[in-house]
Amino acid sequence: MLYLGPDQANRVQHVHNISDWQHYYQHQARVVEHPLLQQFYNAGMVPASTPLNQVPFVALDFETTGLNVDTNSIVSIGLVPFNLQVVFSSRARQWLVKPRFRLTDHSVTVHRITHSEVENAADLTQILPEFLPLLAGKVAVVHYKQIERAFLSAALQVRFGEGLLFPVVDTLDLEARLHRARPLSLWDKLRRRQQESLRLDASRNRYNLPPYRPHHATTDAIACAELLQAQVHHRFSFDTPISDLWC
Amino acid sequence: MEIEQIEILEFLKRHSPFQELPADLLEPLALSIDIAYFKADSEILRFNEPISALHLIRSGAVETFRRNGDLYNRLSEGGIFGEQGLLRGGKVHFPANALEDTLIYLIPEKVFHQLFNESDFFADYVEVGDSERLKTNKARVQASSDLLSATIGSLLSRAPVSIVSDASVRQATQLMTEQNVSSLLIVQHSDNDSDSGKLVGIVTDKDIRARLIAPGLDPEIPVSEIMSADPPSIDYQQYIFEAMTLMLRYNLNHLPVLKRGQAVGVIAISDIIRYESQNSLFVVSRIFRQQTLAELQALVPDVQACFLRMVNEDANSQMIGSAMAAIGRSFKQRLLELAEAELGPPPVPYCFLALGSMARDEQLILTDQDNALILDNRFDPPQHDRYFEQLAHYVSDGLAACGYSYCTGKVMATNPQWRQPLRVWQQYFKQWMQQTTAERLLHSSIFFDIDGVWGRTRWAEYLQAQVSQQARQYPLFLASMARNALSRTPPLGFFKDFVMEQDGKQNNSLNIKRRGTAPFVDLIRVHALAVGSEASNSFKRLTDIIDAGVLPKGRGEDLRDAFELISLTRTRHQAAAISQGTEPDNNVLPEQLSEFERKHLKEAFQVLNNAQKFLKFHFKA
Numbered sequence: 001m002l003y004l005g006p007d008q009a010n011r012v013q014h015v016h017n018i019s020d021w022q023h024y025y026q027h028q029a030r031v032v033e034h035p036l037l038q039q040f041y042n043a044g045m046v047p048a049s050t051p052l053n054q055v056p057f058v059a060l061d062f063e064t065t066g067l068n069v070d071t072n073s074i075v076s077i078g079l080v081p082f083n084l085q086v087v088f089s090s091r092a093r094q095w096l097v098k099p100r101f102r103l104t105d106h107s108v109t110v111h112r113i114t115h116s117e118v119e120n121a122a123d124l125t126q127i128l129p130e131f132l133p134l135l136a137g138k139v140a141v142v143h144y145k146q147i148e149r150a151f152l153s154a155a156l157q158v159r160f161g162e163g164l165l166f167p168v169v170d171t172l173d174l175e176a177r178l179h180r181a182r183p184l185s186l187w188d189k190l191r192r193r194q195q196e197s198l199r200l201d202a203s204r205n206r207y208n209l210p211p212y213r214p215h216h217a218t219t220d221a222i223a224c225a226e227l228l229q230a231q232v233h234h235r236f237s238f239d240t241p242i243s244d245l246w247c
Numbered sequence: 248m249e250i251e252q253i254e255i256l257e258f259l260k261r262h263s264p265f266q267e268l269p270a271d272l273l274e275p276l277a278l279s280i281d282i283a284y285f286k287a288d289s290e291i292l293r294f295n296e297p298i299s300a301l302h303l304i305r306s307g308a309v310e311t312f313r314r315n316g317d318l319y320n321r322l323s324e325g326g327i328f329g330e331q332g333l334l335r336g337g338k339v340h341f342p343a344n345a346l347e348d349t350l351i352y353l354i355p356e357k358v359f360h361q362l363f364n365e366s367d368f369f370a371d372y373v374e375v376g377d378s379e380r381l382k383t384n385k386a387r388v389q390a391s392s393d394l395l396s397a398t399i400g401s402l403l404s405r406a407p408v409s410i411v412s413d414a415s416v417r418q419a420t421q422l423m424t425e426q427n428v429s430s431l432l433i434v435q436h437s438d439n440d441s442d443s444g445k446l447v448g449i450v451t452d453k454d455i456r457a458r459l460i461a462p463g464l465d466p467e468i469p470v471s472e473i474m475s476a477d478p479p480s481i482d483y484q485q486y487i488f489e490a491m492t493l494m495l496r497y498n499l500n501h502l503p504v505l506k507r508g509q510a511v512g513v514i515a516i517s518d519i520i521r522y523e524s525q526n527s528l529f530v531v532s533r534i535f536r537q538q539t540l541a542e543l544q545a546l547v548p549d550v551q552a553c554f555l556r557m558v559n560e561d562a563n564s565q566m567i568g569s570a571m572a573a574i575g576r577s578f579k580q581r582l583l584e585l586a587e588a589e590l591g592p593p594p595v596p597y598c599f600l601a602l603g604s605m606a607r608d609e610q611l612i613l614t615d616q617d618n619a620l621i622l623d624n625r626f627d628p629p630q631h632d633r634y635f636e637q638l639a640h641y642v643s644d645g646l647a648a649c650g651y652s653y654c655t656g657k658v659m660a661t662n663p664q665w666r667q668p669l670r671v672w673q674q675y676f677k678q679w680m681q682q683t684t685a686e687r688l689l690h691s692s693i694f695f696d697i698d699g700v701w702g703r704t705r706w707a708e709y710l711q712a713q714v715s716q717q718a719r720q721y722p723l724f725l726a727s728m729a730r731n732a733l734s735r736t737p738p739l740g741f742f743k744d745f746v747m748e749q750d751g752k753q754n755n756s757l758n759i760k761r762r763g764t765a766p767f768v769d770l771i772r773v774h775a776l777a778v779g780s781e782a783s784n785s786f787k788r789l790t791d792i793i794d795a796g797v798l799p800k801g802r803g804e805d806l807r808d809a810f811e812l813i814s815l816t817r818t819r820h821q822a823a824a825i826s827q828g829t830e831p832d833n834n835v836l837p838e839q840l841s842e843f844e845r846k847h848l849k850e851a852f853q854v855l856n857n858a859q860k861f862l863k864f865h866f867k868a
Contacts, residue, residue: 086353087282094251208348209284210306218251222282226350229284 019243021045021167034160036132043136045167048243052232053084055242057169058138059225060148061217065099067147069154073099074124078217079134082141082225084232093134094218096121100158124155135166139246143200143224145170167246171227174245175203178235203227207234252277255352258305262325263842264372265303272365281353285345292343298332300353301373307349308742310751311341318751320849321346321742325842330373333359372846399490399504400483401559402522403512407503411436412447416459416473417466419450430501432510433474446510448474451501480505483512491519527553527570534577543581544648550574551825554612558822564814565786568609575605576700578649579618579642583701586641594631595623599642599701602658606698607768608784609814612821613831616643616651617658617693619665621706626668635666658693669706676713680720683727691728692769695776696783711781718776722866725777729866732769733859737762740849744838749856759820760833763813767855770862771806774798777866785810799861806858809851816840816848 018024022045029041046055058081066072080092098121142148145168153163179196196202200223201211207230212223232238236245256277259265265273282305285291292298294314302309304326311319311328319341322328331340333356362369409432410419423431433448450470458473459466480503481490494502494516504512530546530553537543553574557567583599602617604610620635639660647653660666667675676694679687695714699707718724738746738757745753757763771785771792780791786807793803820839821831840848862868 085283087284089252089255089282090279090355092251208307209350212254216253219254222254226282226284230286230348233284233286233289 018165018167018247020048021246022047024165028165032162034162036128037156037160037162037164040132040136040164043133045137046139046242049241051239052236052242052245053238055083056138057082057141057225057228058135059087059141059221059228060135061142061220061224062148062151063215063217064147064151069150072151073097074151074155075099075121076217077127077131078219078221079131080218080221080225081134081138082229084229084238087222087225087229089222092218092222093130095127095131097127098123100155125159128156128159139242140166140168141224141228142168142170143203143220143227144172145247167242169228169242169245170247171203171224171231172198172200173247174228174231174235175206200224200227204230207231252280255280258352262303264366264369267368268362268366272362276354276358276362279355279358281355283351283353285349285351287345287347287349289345290342291345291349291351292329292332292339292341294340294342295338297337298329298339299337299356300329301327301333301356301359302329302343303327303352303354305350305352308346309343309349309351310346311343313341318739318749320740321747321751323743327373330359334363334373372843398483399481399485399487399514402487402490402514402518403483403504404518405512407432407510407512409434409446409510410470412471412474413469415467416450416455416464416470419470420455420466423452428513429515430513431470432503432513433470434510444509446478446480446503446505447471448476449478449501449503449513450474453500478503480510481514482506487519487522490514494519522556527557527574530574531577534574534581537581538585540582540585540645540648543578543645547650550650551612555822555825558819564811564818565608565784567818568604568607568611568814569784571610571612571614572601572605572608575610575614575651576601576698578646578651579700582642582645583638585645586638589641590634590637593638593702594634595625596703597622597635597638598699598703598706599660600707601698601700602693603696606696606783609764609768611818612825613833614651615654616646617654618642618646618660619658619694620660620667621672621699621703621710622666622668623703624668624670632663632666636661636663639666656689656693669709672710673713676710677717680714680717680724683724688727688731691724692731692772695772698783711783714776715779715781719779725773726866726868728769728773728776729862729868732766732773733863733868735761735766735769736859737766737852737855740852741837741840741845744836746837756834756836758833759813759817759835763852763855764810764817766859767806767810767813770855770858771810773862773866797865802858802861805854809854812847812851813855816844 025041025043025045029038032038032041058079061078062074063076063078064072064074074097076097077095078092079094081088098119140148149166149168153165157163175196175198179198196206200220201214204223204227205211207227209223209226209230212219214220232240256274259268259273259277265276268276280303281300285307287307291302291309304322304324306324308321308323309326309328310321313319320328328341328343329339332338337356363373364370408422408426408428410422412433413436419431423429430449430451432446433450435445435447437445448471450473454473454475458464464473479493479497479499481493483504483506490502493499500516502514503510504514530549533546533549534543537546550571554567554571557570562570579599579601587593598621600606600619600621602619604614605617620639622631622635626632643653643659643661653659658665675690679691679694697707697711699705736749738754739749739751740747742753745755746757747753768785771788774792774797775782775788778792778795778797780788782788782791789803789807789810792798798806816835817833820833820835823839824831837845
């Protein structure tokens with residue numbers, strides 16, 4: 001999960017506004033060159049009209065050394081497949097990744113992943129053949145969309161010379177739609193009313209989900225999957241089309 | 248392998264029956280779990296649909312229901328459900344709904360069955376069927392009672408008094424005098440932390456006399472010169488009989504007690520003698536040696552200690568109930584001896600009766616006195632009653648002084664109504680059975696548990712025989728007794744720190760007598776009357792009932808196990824109060840019960856509930 005550290009150099013990539021991901025995947029499958037990416041796009045994507053209870057999801061969480069895709073790296077990846085009924089935590093996966101840039105002492109304290117641990121970790125190139133098929137054909141779910149897609153795309157760009165784009169549902173964004181629909185009025189500010197926190201644990205708490213230990217990639221991915229289940233149960237319906245949620 | 252499911256694993260480690268599992272079962276379990284979210288008021292399991300996972304509540308609350316829609320259980324964090332379905336053919340047995348927003352951990356069927364096969368504890372915990380689980384629990388209680396398992400730790404009453412080895416003998420004796428102890432532990436004085444405080448010797452009064460005073464040494468020599476070096480010691484977890492063996496073998500009067508190598512106390516031979524004297528046999532024999540009421544009264548702490556000791560040794564409720572009744576009976580008998588010595592011999596023969604829990608051999612520490620007098624048929628009130636009135640008061644006041652409070656319902660021989668010749672008693676009993684009234688039913692439930700403790704005790708047996716022969720001839724009387732026995736019902740179970748009633752209401756505490764043991768005793772009495780049992784003790788009555796074959800197969804055994812469990816819970820609750828120095832009572836708070844106890848109690852209540860339904864049907868009550 002994202003840690004908003006002291007240097008908030010917010011330089012993340014912005015993606016094109018795609019709504020028909022099925023069509024995008026079909027197109028990409030024809031143009032990409034790397035076999036892993038061809039395989040990825042050939043797995044296809046559900047149509048935009050697919051009701052939520054028929055969508056295969058996968059919750060993702062990357063722990064990174066910082067927020068800048070050009071100077072920071074992925075240190076761990078957590079992933080869990082799920083649907084609206086069950087979070088398949090028994091099939092959750094986690095990888096430690098050898099970072100392209102060195103770990104800062106600060107990120108060590110946050111993620112509790114040490115220098116020696118990542119020394120022995122595999123390079124992302126070795127992890128991708130396992131990781132990409134688990135993501136293929138599924139809609140990714142993250143809490144704060146600016147991290148996972150951007151870092152993955154940047155990492156692929158460096159290694160394969162080609163980026164990667166896929167649909168994500170952002171549970172933070174779904175919370176913001178509810179709680180940040182309207183900015184605080186002057187009256188609210190005078191009364192020192194606080195904005196509702198959109199952090200993962202605070203969001204979960206609003207749906208009576210238990211607190212989990214943060215900054216552990218698998219746990220954060222599971223936490224995020226549970227949050228989407230709760231959000232859909234409370235605020236959407238099983239028939240809501242996926243296009244209402246993804247971006 | 249590093250376990251990735253930290254949250255799940257940590258959660259399992261906090262809840263039964265998972266925390267008891269060995270790591271080699273627990274870690275694969277954590278990795279096998281899937282998760283599901285349910286919004287408040289949504290359906291989790293529907294009756295008779297396939298079920299493929301044990302459900303463990305991670306957060307939230309769930310209600311399970313019987314097929315007819317009655318509430319079966321309410322569960323919170325750590326609660327499990329769905330086990331019956333998994334054990335009975337993979338179909339949902341008790342449907343479940345989310346009471347709050349709920350997160351469920353799903354334990355796959357295959358893993359559930361694996362745990363069931365590999366862990367006895369897990370199997371016991373989730374075992375289907377009330378009787379099975381209760382029986383296992385009871386077997387466990389009996390096994391441990393055979394071990395006489397009291398440990399040294401239970402004898403320790405104060406921290407050890409010790410001094411460093413380079414202190415002088417004078418300093419040592421000053422400390423002993425100050426602390427009023429007859430022995431002193433000598434510990435190593437060292438700058439090296441790991442050795443500091445290590446026990447190196449012991450000095451007793453006798454050592455000072457024999458090794459310092461007699462040879463005429465200087466009291467300023469170091470205490471290490473007269474101590475017994477490297478004395479035998481015992482671990483606080485060892486059994487008392489092991490300490491006795493050790494002290495006999497080395498002819499020791501004092502034995503240091505260690506906990507993880509550090510001295511935590513000393514036991515003296517007098518501690519062991521005191522402990523042994525709390526044996527109920529000793530208490531009874533001492534009752535008969537006391538010459539005055541004041542002396543009898545002085546035995547009250549021993550009675551409590553005896554009760555505590557039996558509970559700590561895991562005696563079952565029958566052993567405790569009959570030992571405490573024997574003690575109570577002895578007090579009565581000794582008081583009657585003393586009364587006769589003071590008042591002279593009785594003008595006509597009599598029988599002094601015990602009623603209620605003492606007559607049933609089911610006495611606990613918190614009890615009032617129910618008693619009565621059967622007098623010879625030649626009893627002539629103007630001539631004789633003054634004597635028996637005085638006798639009754641002597642005993643009643645004496646019992647009150649010894650901790651058996653006066654009966655608030657005035658069921659005591661001091662009440663002229665309960666001080667009558669045998670023929671009047673026979674008339675009473677007949678009347679009570681022939682024409683029932685609310686008051687007579689109450690009398691029946693008290694006086695039909697009867698025991699002669701002194702004098703012509705066979706008269707009590709006459710009355711007992713009358714009841715056992717006549718009661719079944721009066722179906723209306725039995726139906727009324729049955730109705731009475733249904734007036735007090737058990738709760739459904741527990742939810743969080745509340746007692747949950749059959750209708751789902753929640754209360755803070757549970758009167759374990761009113762809601763547990765008393766309705767059991769009442770129910771068993773009705774069946775016993777109907778089958779002509781002459782026993783007073785509920786367990787013995789139950790044996791007669793089972794032999795008579797009136798209960799559905801296996802139900803009698805279930806009743807016995809459930810009654811034992813509820814009785815033991817009540818006994819232990821009172822023992823806990825005594826050891827904490829508070830007044831024992833019958834109010835059990837759910838937070839005092841472990842998850843395990845709650846689960847078993849819930850099942851015992853269920854057995855009682857079913858038995859009450861059967862009673863209602865059987866006697867058309």
